[in-house]
Structure formats: structure tokens, C-alpha cells
Amino acid sequence: MVSAVEQSVLFQYWQIFLPLFLLFAAFLYLKDKKEIEAFTNASKKVREHNKLDGADLVAVTEEDIDQEDEFSPSLETKDHVPFSGASVTLPGGAKEFYKMANDRRSVRKYSTKPVPIEVIEDCVRSAGTGPSGAHTEPWTFCVISSAEIKQEIRDIIEQEELLNYTQRMHKQWTTDLSPLKTNHVKEYLTDAPYLILIFKQTYGLREDRKRKQHYYNEISTSIATGILLSAIQSAGLSSLITTPLNCGPALRSLLNRPANEKLLVLLPVGYPSDDCKVPDLSRKDLSEIMVKY
Numbered sequence: 001m002v003s004a005v006e007q008s009v010l011f012q013y014w015q016i017f018l019p020l021f022l023l024f025a026a027f028l029y030l031k032d033k034k035e036i037e038a039f040t041n042a043s044k045k046v047r048e049h050n051k052l053d054g055a056d057l058v059a060v061t062e063e064d065i066d067q068e069d070e071f072s073p074s075l076e077t078k079d080h081v082p083f084s085g086a087s088v089t090l091p092g093g094a095k096e097f098y099k100m101a102n103d104r105r106s107v108r109k110y111s112t113k114p115v116p117i118e119v120i121e122d123c124v125r126s127a128g129t130g131p132s133g134a135h136t137e138p139w140t141f142c143v144i145s146s147a148e149i150k151q152e153i154r155d156i157i158e159q160e161e162l163l164n165y166t167q168r169m170h171k172q173w174t175t176d177l178s179p180l181k182t183n184h185v186k187e188y189l190t191d192a193p194y195l196i197l198i199f200k201q202t203y204g205l206r207e208d209r210k211r212k213q214h215y216y217n218e219i220s221t222s223i224a225t226g227i228l229l230s231a232i233q234s235a236g237l238s239s240l241i242t243t244p245l246n247c248g249p250a251l252r253s254l255l256n257r258p259a260n261e262k263l264l265v266l267l268p269v270g271y272p273s274d275d276c277k278v279p280d281l282s283r284k285d286l287s288e289i290m291v292k293y
């Protein structure tokens, strides 16, 4: 009597099925091996890259390295254009600019006197002229004049700053800050006519929705912020760089900013209040900050 096993197709044609099965198993094994190798190589490259001095400032992830067989420039490739140097200069040049820069002070008490939005727009335009890694322009300037949003921002920041000052900041830190007389109460967040929240874009998106690298995005955005400070000063306005600890995610979500944007700094902008006072600070002399070779 022929058994059910002997009758089965598999049994009858095992000479065909066995090599096919072995081939398929080998294919799966090689595919897995290739994927593991690619992953290991990408991790190795990221590790090697991260060992380079300054590499921590250039955000390169395994995902970026995975895409490396599809290189194409993010900028359009065009002929270079002639340039003969600066054509707009300040009367008085660098000396006058220094006088203006040296006149800037961080202001923590503001008048509610309004400022035309056009002035702020020009200041942000100036900030947007900043140089950036591979011309990625990795910044977003959120300008807030709405009283309700300013109040919401103040609520978020004061709540976190209370914890920062009382629980999170090291004793040395709060001690170093004491001459500046700062605390968790931030009236300037609602008094100043504008708040500017500056976000660094840690990456961008190309038209095909692929990730665009934003090299040195923090340095680039910080330079743009410096230009913004000078522009604000040139308009006769005051500002204050603030870095509210642990408030970035809540402020990003309040303003509906996308996931690639991280809060770098927040500035109130306006005129100082009539009773404004600033810490009595002096600045380092040129001989202390410049070394000639």
C-alpha cells in the first residue's frame, strides 16, 4: 500500500523542490547579510565622522549616510556672477559701527510703546542675509505681537524658570547670575511690543520630500541672530537674548512649528521702560580679546 507521504507531490518531485528550497534559503541569508553589513558600515561611518573635530556641529545621521548613493546638490548649479566688493558702506565705517555696537545693552524692562512692524521686518531681513553652511539658511524667525500669545509664552517660561531657578540650576549658576538680578518673573515677555523666537532648522526638506542636510545649523542661526541684534540696535531699539531652559518643545508646539525646528533663542524687542536699569558691566579691552600674529 502506497502511503500518503509517498503520494505527496513534494515527495515525488523532491529532486526539483530541494534545490529550489536551498536556493531560496541561500538568497534570504545573503540578503540579510548584505543589509546587516550596510547597517554596520553606516554606523561605522557615523562613528568615524563623529570622531572628527567639529563634526558634532554637522548633523549627519545613519539615514543620511544610507542615502549616499543618491547624491545631487541641494542648490541649483549655475555660473558664478562677478562681484567687486561692498557697495553700501556706513558713514564713519567700522569706528561708527563699533560705537553703535558698544551702545547695545541687554534690556530686561520694556516700555509698551509700539514699534512699526516694518522696522522689525527690516531687522529680520538683515538677519536673513547671514552666511550659512552650504547656503542652507537654516533659520525661522517667529515674530509675536499678539497679547494672548505673549501671555501664553510668559506662562510657559515662568513656570519652567521657577523650576530652573529653584531646582534645576546648579548653585554656582544661580550665584553667577545674581549680579544680573534675574529671576523667574519675566515681565518683559508681555510688556515688549514684540517677541522674536528664533528656531534653528536641524534639517530641511527637498522638493521630493527627501531630507536636506543643514550643516552647522546652530552656528549659522547664531550668526544670523548677531546680525539681528545689530539691526535692532541700528533702529534705536533694544533687545535681550534669552535661552529659557527646557521651554523649547512647549514653545515649538504653541507656535505649531515643525519637528525639524528647535528653539535657539527668544528676544523681546522694543524700547526700554523709563525706569529701566542695566547691570554695571564693563567689556574686555581689545588687548584681551585680540591676538596679532
Ligand SMILES: Cc1cc2nc3c(=O)[nH]c(=O)nc-3n(C[C@H](O)[C@H](O)[C@H](O)COP(=O)(O)O)c2cc1C
Pocket (backbone or CB within 6 Å): 104, 105, 106, 107, 108, 180, 182, 240, 241, 242, 243, 244, 278, 281
Ligand atoms: C547665549 C546667551 C544666553 C543668554 N541667556 C539669557 C537669559 O536666559 N536670560 C537673561 O536675562 N539674559 C540672558 N543673556 C544675556 C546676558 O546675560 C547678557 O548678554 C550679558 O549679561 C552681557 O550684558 P549686555 O548684553 O548688556 O552686554 C544671554 C546672553 C547670551 C549671549
